[in-house]
């Protein structure tokens with residue numbers, strides 16, 4: 001592994017490349033990245049680099065967002081099969097039908113969507129700014145997709161009418177975390193604070209001490225004085241938490257909260273991606289132009 005890491009570092013220097021990694025990536029991938037963060041931070045960081053090549057270790061919609069914001073940079077995704085299943089749940093046709101049914105509504109889409117659907121949105125949001133974005137919209141009715149759990153979280157912060165599209169869109173990794181998991185965790189760790197992601201089901205959100213994006217969770221755990229935390233999100237975040245808050249204790253709310261797609265990038269695939277400069281994220285000029293606008297609006301609003 002040591003030799004591979006040296007080769008990766010040499011290739012990064014030679015090609016003026018950086019590695020951006022999401023908080024759920026494998027520990028060894030997080031450790032060789034120039035930056036590790038949540039979806040919003042990764043979008044901002046992708047715009048804020050002088051590198052020619054971005055190796056994006058995450059899932060498809062995150063790499064696409066980096067590409068949309070950087071038309072003159074090459075964005076390479078080490079495993080082209082790292083496809084977020086939730087993003088697939090809102091195809092363009094479904095959104096077009098909802099827009100026809102609610103012509104006066106504005107469309108806010110979670111960044112976890114296909115670029116072709118983003119192209120139809122008024123604004124994008126992430127888990128870090130969903131409430132802020134919904135409140136900033138002009139319309140009194142908002143079509144919000146694809147995650148109906150995140151829609152529930154956003155609805156709690158506004159009197160606007162939020163309509164989930166599709167009705168039951170969800171992240172399989174978070175949606176399977178049950179209220180019984182939370183009750184068991186509270187029994188097992190009575191002094192721990194419970195922090196959950198807004199992709200969790202309403203019953204879990206309602207019983208948590210905090211609800212936050214992945215990097216929001218890191219901030220809470222490092223800022224507050226508590227020493228023990230139950231973490232209700234994909235288990236990959238625990239690596240970063242243990243690094244940034246050494247001495248504190250972290251317990252996963254569910255050990256089965258593993259996103260298989262997020263685990264697809266490996267050091268071997270990153271080395272190959274750097275060597276071959278592929279697979280590259282490629283979008284049509286039309287989608288690039290249409291999908292970039294609602295992302296830029298989100299960045300301006302949050």
Ligand code: 13P
Pocket residue numbers: 023037038039040112126127128171199212213214215
């Ligand atoms: P964050 O933006 O909170 O990192 O969430 C991304 C994601 O895919 C959660 O499942």
Ligand code: SF4
Pocket residue numbers: 059084085086087112171172173174234259261262
């Ligand atoms: Fe998609 Fe869920 Fe995996 Fe996040 S954890 S990338 S929302 S499937």
